Amino acid sequence: MINKLVENIKKTEAPIVVGLDPMLSYIPSFIKEKAYAELGETLEGAAEAIWQYNKGIVDAVYDLIPAVKPQVAMYEQFGIPGLMAFKKTVDYCKEKGLVVIGDIKRGDIGSTSAAYATGHIGKVTIGNNTYAPFDEDFITVNPYLGSDGINPFLDVCRSENKGMFILVKTSNPSSGEFQDRLIDGRPLYEYVAEKVAEWGSTAMGDSYSYVGAVVGATYPEMGKLLRKLMPNNYILVPGYGAQGGKGKDLCGFFNEDGLGAIVNSSRGIIAAYKQDEYTSYGEAGYADASRAAVIAMKEDLKQAL
Amino acid sequence: MINKLVENIKKTEAPIVVGLDPMLSYIPSFIKEKAYAELGETLEGAAEAIWQYNKGIVDAVYDLIPAVKPQVAMYEQFGIPGLMAFKKTVDYCKEKGLVVIGDIKRGDIGSTSAAYATGHIGKVTIGNNTYAPFDEDFITVNPYLGSDGINPFLDVCRSENKGMFILVKTSNPSSGEFQDRLIDGRPLYEYVAEKVAEWGSTAMGDSYSYVGAVVGATYPEMGKLLRKLMPNNYILVPGYGAQGGKGKDLCGFFNEDGLGAIVNSSRGIIAAYKQDEYTSYGEAGYADASRAAVIAMKEDLKQAL
Numbered sequence: 001m002i003n004k005l006v007e008n009i010k011k012t013e014a015p016i017v018v019g020l021d022p023m024l025s026y027i028p029s030f031i032k033e034k035a036y037a038e039l040g041e042t043l044e045g046a047a048e049a050i051w052q053y054n055k056g057i058v059d060a061v062y063d064l065i066p067a068v069k070p071q072v073a074m075y076e077q078f079g080i081p082g083l084m085a086f087k088k089t090v091d092y093c094k095e096k097g098l099v100v101i102g103d104i105k106r107g108d109i110g111s112t113s114a115a116y117a118t119g120h121i122g123k124v125t126i127g128n129n130t131y132a133p134f135d136e137d138f139i140t141v142n143p144y145l146g147s148d149g150i151n152p153f154l155d156v157c158r159s160e161n162k163g164m165f166i167l168v169k170t171s172n173p174s175s176g177e178f179q180d181r182l183i184d185g186r187p188l189y190e191y192v193a194e195k196v197a198e199w200g201s202t203a204m205g206d207s208y209s210y211v212g213a214v215v216g217a218t219y220p221e222m223g224k225l226l227r228k229l230m231p232n233n234y235i236l237v238p239g240y241g242a243q244g245g246k247g248k249d250l251c252g253f254f255n256e257d258g259l260g261a262i263v264n265s266s267r268g269i270i271a272a273y274k275q276d277e278y279t280s281y282g283e284a285g286y287a288d289a290s291r292a293a294v295i296a297m298k299e300d301l302k303q304a305l
Numbered sequence: 306m307i308n309k310l311v312e313n314i315k316k317t318e319a320p321i322v323v324g325l326d327p328m329l330s331y332i333p334s335f336i337k338e339k340a341y342a343e344l345g346e347t348l349e350g351a352a353e354a355i356w357q358y359n360k361g362i363v364d365a366v367y368d369l370i371p372a373v374k375p376q377v378a379m380y381e382q383f384g385i386p387g388l389m390a391f392k393k394t395v396d397y398c399k400e401k402g403l404v405v406i407g408d409i410k411r412g413d414i415g416s417t418s419a420a421y422a423t424g425h426i427g428k429v430t431i432g433n434n435t436y437a438p439f440d441e442d443f444i445t446v447n448p449y450l451g452s453d454g455i456n457p458f459l460d461v462c463r464s465e466n467k468g469m470f471i472l473v474k475t476s477n478p479s480s481g482e483f484q485d486r487l488i489d490g491r492p493l494y495e496y497v498a499e500k501v502a503e504w505g506s507t508a509m510g511d512s513y514s515y516v517g518a519v520v521g522a523t524y525p526e527m528g529k530l531l532r533k534l535m536p537n538n539y540i541l542v543p544g545y546g547a548q549g550g551k552g553k554d555l556c557g558f559f560n561e562d563g564l565g566a567i568v569n570s571s572r573g574i575i576a577a578y579k580q581d582e583y584t585s586y587g588e589a590g591y592a593d594a595s596r597a598a599v600i601a602m603k604e605d606l607k608q609a610l
Contacts, residue, residue, distance in 0.1 A: 021417075024431070032432075041432030073417045077424035078431075079438030080389055087385060105413050107447065109477040109543075112326075112378045119382035126329070126383075127337075127346030133384030142412065144449045145475050146482030170450050172414040177451030178497065181488045188486060188493065195482070238414075 001137045001163045002205035002212075002234065005099045006259060008066030014298045015254070017101060017236070018061060018290075019266025020089060021071040022050045026271040028283035031056075047081035050074075053286075054089045057270055058096060060287035061294045067099035069236075069264055090136055101236065102136030105167065107149050114152035121153075121162035138163040140214060140236070143192050150199055154211065158203050163210040166199075168192045168226060171216025171239030189222070193229040200233045208260070209233050217250060217263065224252030227260065235261040241268030241297070247304035258305055269293045306442045306468045307510035307517075307539065310404045311564060313371030319603045320559070322406060322541070323366060323595075324571025325394060326376040327355045331576040333588035336361075352386035355379075358591075359394045362575055363401060365592035366599050372404040374541075374569055395441055406541070407441030410472065412454050419457035426458075426467035443468040445519060445541070448497050455504055459516065463508050468515040471504070473497045473531060476521025476544030494527070498534040505538045513565070514538050522555060522568065529557030532565065540566040545602070546573030552602075552609035563610055574598045 009015050024032070027049050035049035058068070070093075075086035093100050106116040118124050120134045141153055141164045153164050169179055169189040179189045193213060200209030209232050215223055217239035227235065235253050240246070240263045253261035272278045272293035273286040281289035314320050329337070332354050340354035363373070375398075380391035398405050411421040423429050425439045446458055446469045458469050474484055474494040484494045498518060505514030517539035520531050532540065540558050545551070545568045558566035577583045577598035578591040586594035 036432055041434045043429075043431065043436055043438065046429075046431045071413075071417055071420075073411070073413060073420035073424070077420040077429050077438065079424065079436070080385065080392060082424070082438070083388055084385055105411070105447075106378070108376075108378060108410055109475060112376055115376075115378035115382040119378070119384065119387070124348075124351075124382055126348065126351045127341060129346045131348055131384070133348065133382065133387070142410075142447050142449055144447055144472060144483060145477055146479035146484070148477050148479040149475075167449060170414060170454075172450055172453050174451035174453040177500070178449060178493065179451070181486075181493060181496065183486045183488055188483065191486065192483065 001099065001161050002208050002210050004137070005067060005163070005234070005262070006208060008099055009259065009262065012064060012066050014065055015262050015301060016065050016294065016297055017067040017069045017262050017264045018057070018065055018269050018294065019069045019071060019103070019238070019264050020054050020057070020270065021074045021266040022053055022270065023074065024049070026267070026274070027053045028286050030283060043078045043081040046078050047085040050078070050082070051085040051088050055092060056287040057290045058093055060291045061269070062096040062098055064291070064294050064298065065098065067101055067262065068093045069101040069103050071103040071266070087134060090134060094137070099137045101138040101140070101165065102134065103140050105140050105142050107142035107145055109145060110148045110152055113149045117153045117156040121164070122156040122160055138165060140165045140167065142167050143195065147195070154199055154203055157210040163212065165212040165214050165234070165236040166192070166196050168196060168213040169215045169219055169222055171218045175216065189226070190229060193226050196233055197230045200230070204232065212236055214238065215253065220249040220252055223250070227253055227255070231255070236264060237261055238264045241265045247300035250301070251304055254305060263301065265297055269297070306404065306466050307513050307515050309442070310372060310468070310539070310567070311513060313404055314564065314567065317369060317371050319370055320567050320606060321370050321599065321602055322372040322374045322567050322569045323362070323370055323574050323599065324374045324376060324408070324543070324569050325359050325362070325575065326379045326571040327358055327575065328379065329354070331572070331579070332358045333591050335588060348383045348386040351383050352390040355383070355387070356390040356393050360397060361592040362595045363398055365596045366574070367401040367403055369596070369599050369603065370403070372406055372567065373398045374406040374408050376408040376571070392439060395439060399442070404442045406443040406445070406470065407439065408445050410445050410447050412447035412450055414450060415453045415457055418454045422458045422461040426469070427461040427465055443470060445470045445472065447472050448500070452500070459504055459508055462515040468517065470517040470519050470539070470541040471497070471501050473501060473518040474520045474524055474527055476523045480521065494531070495534060498531050501538055502535045505535070509537065517541055519543065520558065525554040525557055528555070532558055532560070536560070541569060542566055543569045546570045552605035555606070556609055559610060568606065570602055574602070
């Protein structure tokens with residue numbers, strides 16, 4: 001799947017992933033009103049609104065981008081109906097040829113990680129039948145439990161040609177509380193990065209590993225260093241736009257061939273119509289505003305790289 | 306909710322939580338056959354088998370124990386139908402008066418942690434209505450992202466009187482890879498424990514905090530030290546039984562009043578009928594075997610403490 005991601009990035013010339021992280025407050029009133037009229041002000045109504053909102057955005061931008069990253073928490077907050085909207089979104093994006101990165105940040109002891117891997121990127125056997133329950137292409141994984149929490153994900157990546165991005169240095173302000181702690185003079189995140197490189201070396205695609213890393217756009221200097229520690233691992237870079245990262249800060253995350261990193265923007269794309277520069281689109285034009293925001297982001301990155 | 310947990314522990318005289326972590330291989334054939342006959346060898350059939358299996362165990366042990374801990378990964382691996390079985394299990398256990406600890410190990414940047422908190426221990430507002438989507442009493446949380454990933458959970462714990470257990474030192478063999486790294490001569494997990502004590506001090510119940518910690522039974526010496534670093538925080542102790550921990554190893558996790566820790570056993574209870582000492586119960590008596598295993602665990606802990 002890393003090969004498909006690289007191929008999609010080359011084809012679109014856009015190292016961009018759109019974060020499909022819907023909040024009810026982002027969704028235009030006309031979509032919510034229609035969904036609530038059909039299904040009530042219920043979890044089902046909210047899930048339907050999310051799905052219609054996502055579909056509008058995906059239809060407007062799918063030809064411009066290589067991948068999407070739905071954040072499962074934004075669906076999980078609406079319970080079972082929300083997770084059904086997550087699954088519909090995953091399936092629809094794959095139909096459109098997009099690589100789907102499930103931003104699930106799971107991670108547990110061995111047998112439990114195995115169950116998460118099965119559910120999200122693997123297959124489960126029931127009697128004589130086999131199912132791929134959520135069937136994302138990539139997922140994000142938390143490393144706090146160490147190798148035996150990571151290995152089951154690695155096994156499934158290899159057997160199913162799927163991928164994962166492991167949290168190394170996250171984009172939030174207090175990420176340093178534990179991740180930056182110095183161990184023999186080097187921060188914890190460097191040790192995690194070295195493990196990512198090691199784990200990744202056992203699951204290589206054509207030029208990059210099935211195993212990538214998450215490194216926040218908000219820490220460009222660290223990005224440069226981590227790029228060197230993980231030469232064959234794709235870096236998923238959250239924090240562009242709304243969280244403060246800009247294109248020119250991101251050069252260090254990329255390799256010289258312009259590959260090796262994929263930059264996520266969520267609110268900046270999906271709720272573009274709420275920003276000053278795109279208000280002219282109005283609620284009705286929310287998806288076109290998202291398209292305009294993708295084009296602007298693509299241009300910003302192209303100029304920077 | 307910490308007050309209810311303490312009260313339940315005192316009432317049952319059992320600092321025990323039963324891990325409802327169903328694997329298809331644990332479930333007696335007669336349950337699977339019935340479920341598959343009704344719903345096919347499908348995700349729905351597997352979910353029905355899990356639910357019936359859980360119900361049998363809960364009915365057999367609920368009067369002996371204060372709490373259960375369903376591990377969501379074991380349900381998530383069966384997709385949406387699996388998560389519906391998770392929700393049914395949560396609701397049923399609460400009806401039976403049990404405290405439900407959702408073992409979800411979520412954790413992300415602020416706005417995303419807020420969505421997880423809403424979905425699992427909080428309430429979501431849709432138009433004029435409010436829903437509690439999964440509505441567990443406690444959840445487990447991963448600390449890797451630091452304070453701003455924890456605070457949204459803390460806010461919901463306070464507003465909803467719910468609770469959480471934060472991973473400090475996990476029970477798996479490679480937990481030391483990152484958690485034991487020395488920072489100025491002290492392991493990372495001690496720094497996490499100090500933060501747990503600090504976070505917890507802002508959300509106190511009558512005698513213990515709404516915020517607890519996860520510390521594996523497999524590390525008894527660390528348990529003693531961590532008990533002192535977190536005097537007002539309940540410790541959830543996984544790894545008893547199948548993972549190697551025994552009652553006598555666990556004294557250090559408890560305070561002198563016999564409170565302060567709750568020990569989890571999953572496979573050792575729910576699949577007791579597959580163990581040598583309980584084979585006489587047979588598949589048909591799987592739930593009674595679970596009851597016998599709870600009584601034996603209770604006795605083991607009583608002798609040890």
